[in-house]
Amino acid sequence: MLTKPIRMLLKVLYNNVLLEDGTVVKIVKRDYPYDHTPCLTIDNSGGTSTIQKNIINKDSVIPEDHPQYDSEHPDRMISQQMIREERSISLNLNIWCNSQDEREEIINQISTIFKKIQSDHYSFCKQYHNGNCSFLDSECRALTVQNGRTAKHQCPDPMGYHYENIFTTYDIIRPSFDVEPAYDLDDSTVNPQVLRSIIRVSFSYYDYHIIGGAISQDLSVDEELL
Known part of the structure; x- marks a missing residue:
């Protein structure tokens, strides 16, 4: 199952990184990057950790198996009691390419995309x-x-x-979004040589679990915990 930060990266990068000749830089499976250069892969660099848990009330769309679901109004929302888990994760965005020019072009485009999502660009x-x-x-x-x-x-x-914005869509805690400068880790064991650069991206985000699907009537939450 893909975590929300990985889904967010896939969303913002898919078909948005192109070479000068218009070639789309694809996102491929981690096991086969050499067969698709230039390309991107994503892997979890440090695992996922849970920072804290809270029980909260949150408005959400009524699921189909809920007793109050109305097929004529499928978008109706109700306040439901949920467990909210705050998690943190660091991801490696690997850039695999064949030349220094490709490397610089791809890194610059990814940097521009990240600046756009942080500045609320309309396209995201x-x-x-x-x-x-x-x-x-x-x-x-x-x-x-x-x-x-x-x-x-x-x-x-x-x-x-x-x-x-894209942070809200994927429940990313916006101030936690952090992008480290790219560093190179070229592979000289293959011929011709494959160039590799890595951009580490860190996030904190929320996962939600509805408690039994029941509607909360009397839950209060300490605001200092939110």
């Missing part, structure tokens, strides 16, 4: 799909409206258009 909103906003069912307003936010490539009205 949950509602954004190929230039359109799924909430509005029309062209993304960041591409048509001119104001102070769109000048920074952000949604012009986050509340009105239900903007949701």
